[in-house]
Amino acid sequence: MEKSARKEREFKVRRAEILEQAEKIFASKGFYNVTMAEIANVSGFSIGSLYQFFEGKENLYCSMLSEKLDLMHEQVREKVKATSGIAEKIEMIIAAHFQFVENNADFCKLFIRGENAAPSEVMTSLRQKIIDGYSQHLTFIENELKSGIKSGFLRPFPARDVASVLFGLIRFSAVDWMLFPAKTSLSSRKDFILEVFLRGLQQNEK
Amino acid sequence: MEKSARKEREFKVRRAEILEQAEKIFASKGFYNVTMAEIANVSGFSIGSLYQFFEGKENLYCSMLSEKLDLMHEQVREKVKATSGIAEKIEMIIAAHFQFVENNADFCKLFIRGENAAPSEVMTSLRQKIIDGYSQHLTFIENELKSGIKSGFLRPFPARDVASVLFGLIRFSAVDWMLFPAKTSLSSRKDFILEVFLRGLQQNEK
DNA sequence: ATATATTGTGAGCGCTCATTCAAAAAAACG
DNA sequence: CGTTTTTTTGAATGAGCGCTCACAATATAT
Numbered sequence: 001m002e003k004s005a006r007k008e009r010e011f012k013v014r015r016a017e018i019l020e021q022a023e024k025i026f027a028s029k030g031f032y033n034v035t036m037a038e039i040a041n042v043s044g045f046s047i048g049s050l051y052q053f054f055e056g057k058e059n060l061y062c063s064m065l066s067e068k069l070d071l072m073h074e075q076v077r078e079k080v081k082a083t084s085g086i087a088e089k090i091e092m093i094i095a096a097h098f099q100f101v102e103n104n105a106d107f108c109k110l111f112i113r114g115e116n117a118a119p120s121e122v123m124t125s126l127r128q129k130i131i132d133g134y135s136q137h138l139t140f141i142e143n144e145l146k147s148g149i150k151s152g153f154l155r156p157f158p159a160r161d162v163a164s165v166l167f168g169l170i171r172f173s174a175v176d177w178m179l180f181p182a183k184t185s186l187s188s189r190k191d192f193i194l195e196v197f198l199r200g201l202q203q204n205e206k
Numbered sequence: 207m208e209k210s211a212r213k214e215r216e217f218k219v220r221r222a223e224i225l226e227q228a229e230k231i232f233a234s235k236g237f238y239n240v241t242m243a244e245i246a247n248v249s250g251f252s253i254g255s256l257y258q259f260f261e262g263k264e265n266l267y268c269s270m271l272s273e274k275l276d277l278m279h280e281q282v283r284e285k286v287k288a289t290s291g292i293a294e295k296i297e298m299i300i301a302a303h304f305q306f307v308e309n310n311a312d313f314c315k316l317f318i319r320g321e322n323a324a325p326s327e328v329m330t331s332l333r334q335k336i337i338d339g340y341s342q343h344l345t346f347i348e349n350e351l352k353s354g355i356k357s358g359f360l361r362p363f364p365a366r367d368v369a370s371v372l373f374g375l376i377r378f379s380a381v382d383w384m385l386f387p388a389k390t391s392l393s394s395r396k397d398f399i400l401e402v403f404l405r406g407l408q409q410n411e412k
Numbered sequence: 413a414t415a416t417a418t419t420g421t422g423a424g425c426g427c428t429c430a431t432t433c434a435a436a437a438a439a440a441c442g
Numbered sequence: 443c444g445t446t447t448t449t450t451t452g453a454a455t456g457a458g459c460g461c462t463c464a465c466a467a468t469a470t471a472t
Contacts (some may be wrong), residue, residue, distance in 0.1 A: 032238040036430060037452095046451045048432080057430065157402075161395050168377050189367055200402030242460060243422095252421045254462080263460065 015053045018043040027106035032062055062126040068107040069133040072100050077140060081204075086153040089144055091194060097167070138163050142148045154201045162201070169193060180193040221259045224249040225270045233312035237267055245321050268332040274313040275339040283346060290361040295350055295406075297400060304371070304396040344369050360407045368407070375399060 021043040025034050036057055040047045054060035079096040083089050101108050141163035147155035227249040231240050242263055246253045260266035285302040291296050307314050347369035354360035 033430085037270065038453095047430090048451055049449085051431075052449080157398060158394070161398055165395070165399065169371065188364070189371070192363060192367060193371065196403065196406030198406075200404075200406035241458085246422090253460090254421055255419080257421080257461070 011053075014045070018045065018050065018053055018060070019067070022060060023064055023068075023106050024108075026061065026064070027109045031110075058124070059126060062124070062130060065111065066126060066130050066133060067102060069111070069130060069137070072097075072104070072107075073133065073137045073140065076137075079143060086151050087198075088149050090148055090154070090198065093141060093144060094166075094190065094194050094197070098186065102186065109206055113139050125183070138167060141167060148201075152203055157201065166197065169197075211281070217259075218252075224251065224256065224259055224266070228266060229270055229274075229312050229316075232267065232270070233315045237316075257412070264330070265332060267337060268330070271313070271317065272332060272339060273334050274310060275336060275343070278303075278310070279339065279343045280347065281306055282343075286350060292354050292357050293404075295352055296360070296404065299347060299350060299397065300400050300403070304392065308392060332354070344373060347373060354407075358409055361409050363407065372403065375403075 018039065022034070022039045025038060025042060036050055039060070040050055042093055043050075050060065054063060074098040076093065079087055080092050083092045138160070142159045145154065145157075145162055145166075146161040149156050149159060224245065228240070231244060231248060231379045242253055242256055245266070246256055249256075256266065260269060281298065284307075286295050286298050289298045310311050344366070350367045351360065351363075351365040351368055352364040355365065
């Protein structure tokens with residue numbers, strides 16, 4: 001049956017539509033203050049239909065987080081890959097993150113909040129996938145930093161810590177900026193972080 | 207009636223005991239996964255008694271956050287106040303925060319999570335108090351940084367942004383460290399942040 | 413010791429909300 | 443078009459939980 005393919009495609013489109021709408025309300029009210037009925041309303045499906053696409057509320061939520069996380073990883077990796085030069089790569093790591101944050105504010109709000117949906121007794125495979133994705137992303141940053149260190153451009157700092165702190169800093173400062181908009185722009189804050197970090201991490205020149 | 211005073215004191219002791227126990231389970235499971243019955247159990251009171259001390263679940267939770275936030279502000283301020291020398295003060299801001307984080311891990315987990323308890327339609331006075339406390343704390347850091355800038359020790363950066371980022375960084379990196387314990391110690395991470403930030407922010411010497 | 417006031421208790425009320433499922437609607441088929 | 447299969451629907455279900463309040467226990471006063 002050749003419909004299988006079309007159906008499959010339509011299924012994915014609808015699923016994505018739900019996730020997109022759900023993300024918005026989750027971001028504005030948090031996991032526990034969003035009801036399945038609400039998600040059904042804003043996405044234009046009935047309550048029952050949601051259960052065709054997702055096993056339940058937590059599954060829906062975690063799917064959204066997990067897929068966006070993958071997207072971020074992909075986007076950052078692509079941009080860094082396409083950049084040459086150590087200094088430029090490090091710079092791009094920060095810039096690419098900020099860009100993603102700007103385009104995916106809702107997701108970032110949720111991600112930093114780390115609302116882990118439901119008692120943590122059970123570690124579902126989806127929840128594990130999120131953790132793995134996070135870890136994978138950190139490793140990527142870590143490796144870039146290691147290259148920078150090896151080349152002598154950066155001072156020999158524990159790369160994993162720096163990656164973790166740097167990533168946290170980007171996420172946090174961006175989200176913090178959204179919550180408490182300062183007088184300065186997000187991009188100026190990015191410049192500031194970039195400058196401070198580079199000065200702090202770089203090998204003394206000359 | 208002279209009992210009023212003693213009663214008052216006992217009341218406060220019990221109230222504090224509840225908050226202390228509640229903080230632990232809130233930190234481990236999050237606001238929405240903790241029931242009043244559970245808080246009653248671990249604190250050794252009955253459900254009904256909780257409502258003598260707090261107006262409800264959200265009030266209990268916010269009281270806890272608010273009071274701990276005040277404590278942090280007080281502790282950091284004291285320590286910085288007792289320190290002399292610009293460089294030493296800046297250093298102490300970071301060190302004092304880390305110390306507080308180490309002693310109040312549960313609170314910090316919750317604070318960064320920013321679980322804002324219940325739909326945000328209503329801004330209770332307590333919720334406002336938390337925001338004010340946060341803002342007050344940032345202003346304090348900001349002013350210290352401004353002193354540093356004015357004295358020429360620090361470069362002229364937008365102090366408010368730096369305060370916000372610095373505070374976020376401390377909180378985040380500490381909490382992140384707790385969630386994903388790295389190979390290095392928390393104190394080494396503190397040293398790293400301190401060093402990077404000072405190098406990044408300091409006026410070029412010589 | 414008795415009466416009165418204060419404080420503590422937890423079963424039950426009322427409500428919310430994730431999930432289900434029988435029936436309706438739509439699609440596919442011949 | 444009728445029939446069968448698939449998909450959609452949303453009212454009904456039932457579990458869970460914040461909060462109340464009638465009552466019990468305890469403390470205080472006389």
